Amino acid sequence: MDMNGNETGDSLKKFYILLPVIIGTLTFLFLLDLIIGSVNIPPDALFRIITGGEVKETWLHIFWDWRMPKAITALFAGGALALSGLLMQTFFRNPLADPYILGISSGASLGVAFVMLSAGIFGAGTIFASVGFMGDLSVSAAAIIGSFLVLLLILLISAKIQSNITILILGIMVSYISSAIVTILLQFSDESAMHSYSFWTFGSFSGVTWSQLPFMVSLLLLGYIFSICLVKPLNALLLGEQYAESMGMNYTRIRYGIIITTALMAGVVTAFCGPIGFLGIAIPHFCRAIFVTADHRILVPGCILVGGIIALCTDLISHLPGTDIVLPLNAITALFGAPVVIWVIVRGTRFGRGVIS
DSSP states (O other), X not given: OOTTSHHHHHHXXXXXXXXXXXXXHHXXXXXXXXXXXXXXXXXXXXXXXXXXXXXXXXXXXXXXXXXXXXXXXXXXXXXXXXXXXXXXXXXXXXXXXXXXXXXXXXXXXXXXXXXXXXXXXHOTTSHHHHTOTTOTTHHHHHHHHHHHHHHHHHHHHHTTOOOHXXXXXXXXXXXXXXXXXXXXXXXXXXXXXXXXXXXXXXXOSTTOOTTTHHHHHHHHHHHHHHHHHTHHHHHHHTTOHHHHHHTTOOHHHXXXXXXXXXXXXXXXXXXXXXXXXXXXXXXXXXXXXXXXXXXXXXXXXXXXXXXXHHHHHHHHHHTOTTSSOOOOHXXXXXXXXXXXXXXXXXXXXXXXXXXXX
């Protein structure tokens, strides 16, 4: 398909027509996530909180210390996971690729496992216990380090191996090795450490504090910028590596750019929110179906916006408004994402046209 043809022009028109609706929906869900929860905050009270008016002290605490950082985290994390999935699906030309296919999530999980489970294995005198077993940044830092080490391994091997399929298999093997080590660590850990780690694997947008938020948002915005810069190469890759090179593009540089950008966004989200599944694999297909295109000039901003919408929806559902019950976030994302994956498998996806055939 010609990316500059009538079909792309129609998709762009559709995108601009839908854009106000998408932004309005995103804004509505963001405000709803601030209002609804175990304690509902009336809309007029929300307005007074934002404008500095008089409200209950409890509402102030819930709004500023809990719901606002949670909603911002969901907004940015959802967009980052959707973008990461889009990059991987285009890079591997595989409709079932997700942000964690390179083993980034497994590396982050292994880093977190060492932090959370080491005290139970080696005793309270470990280096992690001395800096605070569940300190404000220790878990996130461990996840980022684990993701970075896996990324470094992938980059070193990809410098010698040109086959994307081999890199894909390598990422899967890294995931298996990391999972095996985590399983061994769990066998030697105490019950409280195992519970903490299991809770982390459920995924949550609620664990990010105001002190962590600027760091997380800055890194994800950097990933957004890198993704926008990759739009033209990604469109060229839809027609194959040889076509991209024939267009004068440096495929090796594109390859590194896609891998690093995906690792950055997926690693940061995993570090601060846990391994959140299905959003990265499902939302790109959702966007292709909405906009009926494979053009990344539309899909990149579309994934950012729709990713935020879906993430806010799953966060709202997981907190079961009106109750004190909080469902595991990964259970809700699976209920959304799994049907999309089944749809893709049953009906198929043609990446050249970006429509479900």
